[in-house]
Amino acid sequence: MWLFIRASYWFIPAIYGIIAIILAFLSHQIDQYLWGNPQLLDSIPPLFLSDFDLAYTLLGTIAASILTMTSISFSSILVVMTTYVTQFSPRSLQNFITDPHTQRILGVFISGFVYAIVLLLLTKQQAGITDVDVLISPVIAVLLAIISVGFFVFFVHHVAKWIQIRNLIESIYDDTIKVMDKFWENQGDVKPDDPWEDWEGEEILDKPCTQVKSRKSGYVQWIDLDGLKKQAEEDETIVELLYSHGDYLAGGLVVMNVYGDKKQVSEGSYSKLVIIGTERESIQDIRYGIVKLVEISVRSLSPGVNDPFTAIEGIKHLGHMLSALCRKAYLENYVHDSKGNVRVLKKVYEFKDYLYQSYFQIRHYGSSDSAILAAILDSLYEISTHGSDMIKKDVWSFTEYVIEGMEHHTFLDWDLSRLQEKLDRIAVISAPGRKDHVRLRQPKKGFDEHE
Numbered sequence: 327m328w329l330f331i332r333a334s335y336w337f338i339p340a341i342y343g344i345i346a347i348i349l350a351f352l353s354h355q356i357d358q359y360l361w362g363n364p365q366l367l368d369s370i371p372p373l374f375l376s377d378f379d380l381a382y383t384l385l386g387t388i389a390a391s392i393l394t395m396t397s398i399s400f401s402s403i404l405v406v407m408t409t410y411v412t413q414f415s416p417r418s419l420q421n422f423i424t425d426p427h428t429q430r431i432l433g434v435f436i437s438g439f440v441y442a443i444v445l446l447l448l449t450k451q452q453a454g455i456t457d458v459d460v461l462i463s464p465v466i467a468v469l470l471a472i473i474s475v476g477f478f479v480f481f482v483h484h485v486a487k488w489i490q491i492r493n494l495i496e497s498i499y500d501d502t503i504k505v506m507d508k509f510w511e512n513q514g515d516v517k518p519d520d521p522w523e524d525w526e527g528e529e530i531l532d533k534p535c536t537q538v539k540s541r542k543s544g545y546v547q548w549i550d551l552d553g554l555k556k557q558a559e560e561d562e563t564i565v566e567l568l569y570s571h572g573d574y575l576a577g578g579l580v581v582m583n584v585y586g587d588k589k590q591v592s593e594g595s596y597s598k599l600v601i602i603g604t605e606r607e608s609i610q611d612i613r614y615g616i617v618k619l620v621e622i623s624v625r626s627l628s629p630g631v632n633d634p635f636t637a638i639e640g641i642k643h644l645g646h647m648l649s650a651l652c653r654k655a656y657l658e659n660y661v662h663d664s665k666g667n668v669r670v671l672k673k674v675y676e677f678k679d680y681l682y683q684s685y686f687q688i689r690h691y692g693s694s695d696s697a698i699l700a701a702i703l704d705s706l707y708e709i710s711t712h713g714s715d716m717i718k719k720d721v722w723s724f725t726e727y728v729i730e731g732m733e734h735h736t737f738l739d740w741d742l743s744r745l746q747e748k749l750d751r752i753a754v755i756s757a758p759g760r761k762d763h764v765r766l767r768q769p770k771k772g773f774d775e776h777e
Contacts, residue, residue: 335423342433343440350444353463357449360462381449381464388471389442395478396435402485403428409489413631415621417606417614421497422488431481438470491626491636495619499643501608502615503650509610510654533564533585538596543577546570548601548610551670555661557599558669561590567600570673571611575602612651613675616684619644627691627698637692638701644684645705651680652712677713678720685728694733696741702728703748710755722756725749729766742766 376384410419422428445463487493546569558565563586569575581600584591608614623640626633656677661670685702692698703725710721729749737745746766 335429338426338429339433339436342430342437346437346441347444349437349466350441350448350463353466354445354448357461357463376461376464378449378461381461382446384464385442385446385449385467388467389439389446392435392438392442392471392474395474396432396439399432399435399478399481402481406485406489410494413625414491414494415618415625417621418494418498418618420605420608421494421501421618425488427484428481431477431484434474434477438467438474441470442467491622492639495622495636495639495643498615498618499647502612502647505608505610505612505615506650506654510656511658512653513655534588536584536586536588536591536593537580538582538584538593540575540577540579540581540602541597542602543575544602544604545606546573546575546600547603547605547607550599551661551672553599554596555663555669557595558584558586559663559667561595562586563591564668564671565596566671567673570675572606572613573673612647613680613683616644616647616680619647620684620687623688624691627688627695634692634695634697637688637698641685641688641698641701641705645708648677648680648684648705648709649712651677652709652714652717676720677717678724681709681720681724685724689728689731693731694736696737696745699728699732699745700748703745703752707748707752707755710752718756722752725752725756732766734766 406422407419410416410422445467449461449463549567549571554565554567557563561584563584566583566585568580568582575581581602582596584596606614606617608618619640623637623644625631626636626640657674659672659674660668661672663669685705688698689702692702706721706725706728710718713721732745734742749766
């Protein structure tokens with residue numbers, strides 16, 4: 327339900343509209359109460375009261391004005407959507423649509439319009455029925471109109487902020503870091519398991535297996551690990567997940583293996599704990615954040631855009647993201663119950679998988695640009711400073727891969743000297759003691775070393 331609400335663009339505005347209808351009826355009840363108790367009018371300042379003619383004018387003007395602001399806001403949203411799809415990334419459009427500020431602003435506009443229209447209808451029905459033509463509800467409509475104007479100004483600022491590519495990259499980075507912090511612990515905070523505590527993970531193949539298959543094709547959007555652990559504990563089983571967040575699978579494929587007594591295993595009890603949808607979600611998937619940054623960087627390198635500075639910005643944030651990943655216990659694939667028994671075996675990715683997905687496309691399209699390669703080497707150096715020995719080994723292996731794909735003939739001496747300095751920095755940290763690390767500078771043809 328949360329994924330559905332998060333992906334829908336109409337849910338929050340609809341809630342605001344329903345609240346506006348309720349508020350309109352409540353304010354109308356207040357007016358009726360005042361009509362039945364004229365003695366209360368003496369205690370209300372005249373500023374907060376109006377007659378029927380003024381109420382019609384105010385409510386009609388407010389409804390038309392708010393509807394105009396709503397139309398302008400939708401036009402601005404379409405401009406942002408078009409820019410995201412054509413220049414940035416279609417996948418990054420989800421960040422703007424699911425942004426709570428955008429939905430709340432539209433909700434305020436819709437609620438103000440709905441309130442004015444409903445109240446105009448209710449007020450018209452009461453005209454001529456009572457001798458007291460004093461209303462307090464139009465004053466509430468005026469307050470809503472003032473609030474809507476304030477939100478409109480904020481919306482203009484909000485759109486101008488979101489249309490800037492740097493703010494979009496920063497938003498994707500922040501969302502991905504939040505996912506890391508929410509679902510992964512820091513390596514220093516994780517108590518290492520004793521080898522004999524995870525013996526079940528090696529012997530599960532000896533137990534009867536029930537295959538839980540996917541009911542439809544799509545991306546793995548959500549895995550309820552706590553629910554799987556609880557269900558496995560009740561059934562005395564061990565669950566082996568064959569897919570991770572963001573993986574795509576066709577309908578009918580096996581999502582997980584449940585090892586235990588087949589008589590106690592209900593396939594539906596386990597399949598409902600893995601949500602599969604038509605679109606990829608970043609709510610648990612940090613690789614989706616990497617994909618968004620990579621696509622923005624690659625698009626900026628296309629000949630039609632030719633914006634290497636945006637690509638460099640994306641590469642820097644990819645380095646920050648992977649540096650944060652180095653500090654997380656992303657390889658912990660065992661989930662234990664309260665008694666210390668293994669209940670869930672997760673599918674995890676190694677660091678080299680994240681490393682390759684982050685840079686291989688950028689390396690391909692930027693292999694002839696010294697600025698892009700320099701940014702990649704700087705990013706790899708940052709990762710090396712935060713990583714373990716195994717991560718440093720992967721970083722150095724990937725660095726050799728990047729250098730191997732360079733188009734050396736397109737670079738001049740100054741380009742090669744700058745890249746060599748950055749390469750030497752990585753070698754000092756990631757490949758200490760290696761005297762045979764990559765050398766970029768080659769002697770010119772036709773000249774010996776002395777010349």
